[in-house]
Amino acid sequence: MTDYRKLFDLTGRKALVLGAGSGIGKASAEALAALGAETHCADLDLAHAEVTAAAIRGAGGKAAASRADASSGAEIAALVARAKAALGRIDIAVTTPGINIRKLVLNYSEDEFDRIVDLNLKGTFFFFREVGRLMVLQKGGSIIASSSVRATTIEPGLAVYGATKAAISLLVKGFAAEVGAAGVRVNAIAPGIIETPLFVLARNGAALDAESKLDAEIARCLAGFERGGTSQARHSYFERLVWYEKMRQEIHGIPAPHRRSRR
Ligand SMILES: NC(=O)c1ccc[n+]([C@@H]2O[C@H](COP(=O)([O-])OP(=O)(O)OC[C@H]3O[C@@H](n4cnc5c(N)ncnc54)[C@H](O)[C@@H]3O)[C@@H](O)[C@H]2O)c1
Numbered sequence: 001m002t003d004y005r006k007l008f009d010l011t012g013r014k015a016l017v018l019g020a021g022s023g024i025g026k027a028s029a030e031a032l033a034a035l036g037a038e039t040h041c042a043d044l045d046l047a048h049a050e051v052t053a054a055a056i057r058g059a060g061g062k063a064a065a066s067r068a069d070a071s072s073g074a075e076i077a078a079l080v081a082r083a084k085a086a087l088g089r090i091d092i093a094v095t096t097p098g099i100n101i102r103k104l105v106l107n108y109s110e111d112e113f114d115r116i117v118d119l120n121l122k123g124t125f126f127f128f129r130e131v132g133r134l135m136v137l138q139k140g141g142s143i144i145a146s147s148s149v150r151a152t153t154i155e156p157g158l159a160v161y162g163a164t165k166a167a168i169s170l171l172v173k174g175f176a177a178e179v180g181a182a183g184v185r186v187n188a189i190a191p192g193i194i195e196t197p198l199f200v201l202a203r204n205g206a207a208l209d210a211e212s213k214l215d216a217e218i219a220r221c222l223a224g225f226e227r228g229g230t231s232q233a234r235h236s237y238f239e240r241l242v243w244y245e246k247m248r249q250e251i252h253g254i255p256a257p258h259r260r261s262r263r
Contacts, residue, residue: 011036014087018070018079018127019096021048023196024146024189028094029053033061037092040083041065044097070097070123073130080130093131094144097123100161113160120164121171128175132184140183145172147188156243165190 015032019025021043033039033056041056043049046067056063064086068079083090098120101112124145135141150158151165168188176186218241225237 008035010092013037013091014083014089015039015092015094016042016080016083016087016090016131017094017096018042018068018076019094019146020052020065021045023096024191024194025094025096026052028096028144029063030056030059032092032094033063034059036061038062038087040087042068042079042083044069070095070127071118073126076123076126076130080134084134089138090131090134090141092142092144093127093135095124095127096146098146098148098164100158102157102161104157105159108160116160116164120161121167124168124171128171128186132175132179132186135184136179136182142185143175143187145186145188147172147190149190149192151190 010032013032013036015029015037017025017029017032017039020029020039020041022045025043026048029039029041029052039053039056039061041049041053041063042065043052044067046065049065049067053063053065066079066082069075080090099116101108101116103112127145128143131141131143135143145168147168148162148165150162151169154162169190172186172188179186221237221241225234225241
């Protein structure tokens with residue numbers, strides 16, 4: 001019978017995880033190490049990366065930590081050189097850093113657009129290029145990037161974030177076709193909602209501000225709708241109300257205040 005545990009045994013393998021300080025990256029580093037891989041934990045937040053590496057060592061694994069900015073080509077090149085020097089080779093490379101600014105395209109600033117594209121898309125490109133160059137020379141390896149369900153399923157306020165994630169999915173396909181012959185595999189995970197610190201913060205903290213703004217907008221639209229006016233104006237208020245309602249429910253799962261008051 002096949003020993004299925006051996007299929008997942010990474011003893012002797014070397015892994016690099018960028019974004020290892022939190023959430024999916026932290027879980028990836030811990031999982032790879034638990035399965036036997038010696039793991040280099042990198043993050044912009046060195047203190048958090050060190051906590052992950054220490055937890056791995058505490059559980060009997062091998063891990064070190066270092067700082068790198070995913071949106072800097074020079075820092076990613078230096079990180080890969082550092083990890084290669086420490087580990088000897090890199091068999092598995094995971095990158096997770098990504099940000100989202102939930103806003104309508106009409107309200108996006110160029111700076112906000114650049115921040116998202118620089119980290120999500122350009123950062124993934126830097127990681128692919130630097131790790132890929134090493135793995136092609138090694139003639140083998142596995143690279144895993146972070147896409148999202150938003151690469152395929154979209155809603156208002158997520159167009160720019162979703163566009164970067166869709167671009168990552170295509171970058172994966174194209175890059176995999178380029179390096180596959182050298183034994184290098186390239187994939188991306190596309191999570192739905194994962195309850196990471198980022199998600200919890202958005203739900204419990206930053207979202208409160210967004211909710212109070214939504215409340216104010218909904219109250220304004222309700223007042224406008226009830227004031228009457230032309231049918232075109234009422235229709236416009238109605239459409240915005242439907243949209244705000246949808247946003248509130250899909251983002252936070254919380255009913256709008258005027259619904260609560262009717263109960
Ligand atoms: N959590 C979800 O529900 C979810 C859903 C779909 C896709 N994703 C994607 O998964 C990835 C990881 O998300 P997460 O929830 O684990 O996030 P997280 O915020 O919990 O972790 C991200 C980590 O990346 C690090 N980081 C941020 N900017 C960096 C930079 N410039 N350079 C290096 N490190 C940096 C942070 O310090 C943090 O440790 C993201 O790309 C996100 O878009 C998450």
